[in-house]
Amino acid sequence: xxxxxxxxxxxxxxxxxxxxxxxxxxxxxxxxxxxxxxxxxxxxxxxxxxxxxxxxxxxxxxxxxxxxxxxxxxxxxxxxxxxxxxxxxxxxxxxxxxxxxxxxxxxxxxxxxxxxxxxxxxxxxxxxxxxxxxxxxxxxxxxxxxxxxxxxxxxxxxxxxxxxxxxxxxxxxxxxxxxx
Amino acid sequence: xxxxxxxxxxxxxxxxxxxxxxxxxxxxxxxxxxxxxxxxxxxxxxxxxxxxxxxxxxxxxxxxxxxxxxxxxxxxxxxxxxxxxxxxxxxxxxxxxxxxxxxxxxxxxxxxxxxxxxxxxxxxxxxxxxxxxxxxxxxxxxxxxxxxxxxxxxxxxxxxxxxxxxxxxxxxxxxxxxxxxxxxxxxxxxxxxxxxxxxxxxxxxxxxxxxxxxxxxxxxxxxxxxxxxxxxxxxxxxxxxxxxxxxxxxxxxxxxxxxxxxxxxxxxxxxxxxxxxxxxxxxxxxxxxxxxxxxxxxxxxxxxxxxxxxxxxxxxxxxxxxxxxxxxxxxxxxxxxxxxxxxxxxxxxxxxxxxxxxxxxxxxxxxxxxxxxxxxxxxxxxxxxxxxxxxxxxxxxxxxxxxxxxxxxxxxxxxxxxxxxxxxxxxxxxxxxxxxxxxxxxxxxxxxxxxxxxxxxxxxxxxxxxxxxxxxxxxxxxxxxxxxxxxxxxxxxxxxxxxxxxxxxxxxxxxxxxxxxxxxxxxxxxxxxxxxxxxxxxxxxxxxxxxxxxxxxxxxxxxxxxxxxxxx
Ligand SMILES: Cc1ncc(C[n+]2csc(CCOP(=O)(O)OP(=O)(O)O)c2C)c(N)n1
Ligand SMILES: [Mg+2]
Numbered sequence: 002x003x004x005x006x007x008x009x010x011x012x013x014x015x016x017x018x019x020x021x022x023x024x025x026x027x028x029x030x031x032x033x034x035x036x037x038x039x040x041x042x043x044x045x046x047x048x049x050x051x052x053x054x055x056x057x058x059x060x061x062x063x064x065x066x067x068x069x070x071x072x073x074x075x076x077x078x079x080x081x082x083x084x085x086x087x088x089x090x091x092x093x094x095x096x097x098x099x100x101x102x103x104x105x106x107x108x109x110x111x112x113x114x115x116x117x118x119x120x121x122x123x124x125x126x127x128x129x130x131x132x133x134x135x136x137x138x139x140x141x142x143x144x145x146x147x148x149x150x151x152x153x154x155x156x157x158x159x160x161x162x163x164x165x166x167x168x169x170x171x172x173x174x175x176x177x178x179x180x181x
Numbered sequence: 182x183x184x185x186x187x188x189x190x191x192x193x194x195x196x197x198x199x200x201x202x203x204x205x206x207x208x209x210x211x212x213x214x215x216x217x218x219x220x221x222x223x224x225x226x227x228x229x230x231x232x233x234x235x236x237x238x239x240x241x242x243x244x245x246x247x248x249x250x251x252x253x254x255x256x257x258x259x260x261x262x263x264x265x266x267x268x269x270x271x272x273x274x275x276x277x278x279x280x281x282x283x284x285x286x287x288x289x290x291x292x293x294x295x296x297x298x299x300x301x302x303x304x305x306x307x308x309x310x311x312x313x314x315x316x317x318x319x320x321x322x323x324x325x326x327x328x329x330x331x332x333x334x335x336x337x338x339x340x341x342x343x344x345x346x347x348x349x350x351x352x353x354x355x356x357x358x359x360x361x362x363x364x365x366x367x368x369x370x371x372x373x374x375x376x377x378x379x380x381x382x383x384x385x386x387x388x389x390x391x392x393x394x395x396x397x398x399x400x401x402x403x404x405x406x407x408x409x410x411x412x413x414x415x416x417x418x419x420x421x422x423x424x425x426x427x428x429x430x431x432x433x434x435x436x437x438x439x440x441x442x443x444x445x446x447x448x449x450x451x452x453x454x455x456x457x458x459x460x461x462x463x464x465x466x467x468x469x470x471x472x473x474x475x476x477x478x479x480x481x482x483x484x485x486x487x488x489x490x491x492x493x494x495x496x497x498x499x500x501x502x503x504x505x506x507x508x509x510x511x512x513x514x515x516x517x518x519x520x521x522x523x524x525x526x527x528x529x530x531x532x533x534x535x536x537x538x539x540x541x542x543x544x545x546x547x548x549x550x551x552x553x554x555x556x557x558x559x560x561x562x563x564x565x566x567x568x569x570x571x572x573x574x575x576x577x578x579x580x581x582x583x584x585x586x587x588x589x590x591x592x593x594x595x596x597x598x599x600x601x602x603x604x605x606x607x608x609x610x611x612x613x614x615x616x617x618x619x620x621x622x623x624x625x626x627x628x629x630x631x632x633x634x635x636x637x638x639x640x641x642x643x644x645x646x647x648x649x650x651x652x653x654x655x656x657x658x659x660x661x662x663x664x665x666x667x668x669x670x671x672x673x674x675x676x677x678x679x680x681x682x683x684x685x686x687x688x689x690x691x692x693x694x695x696x697x698x699x700x701x702x703x704x705x706x707x708x709x710x711x712x713x714x715x716x717x718x719x720x721x722x723x724x725x726x727x728x729x730x731x732x733x734x735x736x737x738x739x740x741x742x743x744x745x746x747x748x749x
Contacts, residue, residue: 011362014309019302026303061488069307069327072362 234264394458
């Protein structure tokens with residue numbers, strides 16, 4: 002099963018290395034990793050997706066918390082959340098089949114962002130299945146190159162990771178810590 | 182006032198209360214060493230940076246204060262690595278400072294450039310690279326705070342040469358460290374408390390597992406009070422020795438791989454384990470699936486990442502042990518566990534017959550005799566710093582500690598070579614206390630050069646070598662599990678008496694049982710450092726022993742000699 006963790010970290014050199022080291026050291030496998038700024042200066046947000054069959058997911062939150070530069074970690078897997086991936090696909094496109102490809106793109110609400118005589122770049126956002134589906138229908142036309150950002154995720158509703166910061170004064174075990 | 186980075190550095194260390202630093206100079210620390218001349222801090226010149234790292238660690242463990250070591254860039258820094266890893270595994274509050282090449286040269290493979298923050302990332306609690314003189318003061322503040330708070334550990338600060346040299350207008354300010362992501366202040370929820378108290382009152386066969394966390398938290402009195410009021414026997418981890426008085430009637434002794442047989446049996450029989458500041462290391466639990474099958478487990482621990490790591494527990498109280506016990510004690514009633522204590526005492530009685538001390542004198546000198554004599558002569562009051570191997574286990578088994586922070590050893594990493602420099606560090610922390618280093622003939626040779634540091638500093642550290650002519654602990658495993666193929670374990674050592682003398686110290690050789698006490702007394706009376714080379718039984722083993730992968734009560738016991746078997 003796939004687990005999605007999000008973390009707020011201090012935006013300083015080397016912090017990503019520390020986070021990734023938690024995984025590397027224990028030979029945990031990262032499926033996808035994204036890092037970017039937040040609206041608050043000095044705070045970056047990391048989204049990490051791991052496969053729980055290959056990774057002792059229960060250990061991830063406590064190990065991440067242990068890092069001095071990590072401000073907050075949450076496992077969004079069991080909470081209602083939105084996740085998005087963005088892909089750009091460069092595809093062979095002749096004047097003959099261009100219209101057909103663009104029609105497909107429209108069905109998937111993807112956008113053409115570059116056109117040449119013999120190629121197109123199409124940008125698509127969505128959850129992973131939608132993108133996988135789109136890539137599958139493009140394949141017969143000949144994909145030249147593809148790039149994906151990896152998953153970013155956000156909890157639904159008004160609650161935010163930043164609001165939850167410092168909540169641990171009265172420490173109750175996080176979900177994964179709870180004993181059966 | 183205008184100050185250089187190097188001057189700021191020393192002033193900040195003084196403000197943190199540092200009185201001694203262990204170090205070795207080089208190109209990238211020249212400015213720092215130049216400014217040392219006007220500092221009040223005493224610098225101990227070591228003979229190898231590994232020595233400095235263990236001295237800082239030994240100092241920290243003996244005193245509870247932060248130990249500090251200083252090394253130059255490149256090879257100086259890499260020589261610290263073993264000591265940093267040792268300090269991390271045993272949660273020792275330490276700060277390591279390394280010089281780094283000037284910031285414009287970083288990344289260009291400059292002379293003696295090493296990516297020290299990269300190398301030490303997984304073996305420090307946290308580390309810093311300082312390239313700007315303005316960051317020196319706040320970083321030192323944070324480093325000391327991190328090293329000693331929460332679960333303590335090593336923090337490394339790598340300072341570029343240009344940052345040491347730069348001058349700024351600077352005044353000390355004691356702003357607290359700003360670490361928004363660091364929360365050493367966990368507290369358990371009240372509901373967890375209530376459940377724990379109920380579990381404690383319902384237990385028939387409770388057992389306290391006393392770990393290093395008791396010493397770090399300073400919870401000795403609370404644990405004593407708790408144990409006495411609830412009549413709960415106490416078993417120690419290796420690093421927990423001294424956290425509970427060893428001669429107390431409720432003290433059972435050490436648990437685990439070379440723990441006492443009755444302790445491991447008691448763990449397997451217990452219906453409640455109270456894990457106080459310990460982490461269920463594999464050397465303690467043996468085969469996890471067979472560990473304490475009848476016991477509910479309450480884990481009191483400051484590091485949340487230790488909860489359910491090795492052993493699944495029923496209740497976890499995450500926070501400072503002393504605080505938690507203080508909060509819990511008023512709800513704890515007096516309980517009687519006479520039956521349980523008698524059961525354990527019977528187990529203890531069965532084991533005594535196998536104790537080497539009680540076996541007939543066959544004229545041989547066993548390590549146990551040496552440690553037992555040392556314990557008696559020093560009345561159990563010395564600070565004992567052991568190395569790693571059989572010597573470490575015999576020391577743990579036969580030297581009983583009644584006082585906290587008097588047993589110092591590398592537990593988690595098992596670092597050979599720790600003993601001598603660790604003992605030097607402990608002596609600087611407690612100059613008025615008697616310090617004994619106990620090492621094997623292998624371990625002493627790893628950091629033997631620090632004898633020269635002892636001579637230069639003119640300090641008195643007593644050194645007992647349990648010389649068996651083998652890398653004994655490895656030989657023991659070869660004896661038990663590899664058909665006695667002694668591959669690379671016989672070791673021909675130097676004449677250690679002469680080695681001591683070559684350093685201007687005193688050396689004594691002891692080969693028979695009747696010389697042991699005299700030699701120990703002679704060493705104690707001597708105002709200078711004395712090394713005693715005890716030629717002990719060569720192929721003795723540490724008993725009992727839990728083979729790796731076995732349940733902790735499946736122990737290899739000391740075989741009884743014919744004479745004893747016939748008698749009984
Ligand atoms: C630095 C280091 N290298 C290797 C080991 C593996 N090791 C553990 S115990 C031991 C033997 C120690 O021999 P000695 O110092 O003579 O002590 P003894 O066991 O004989 O008392 C060895 C080699 C270690 N713990 N540390
Ligand atoms: Mg030996």
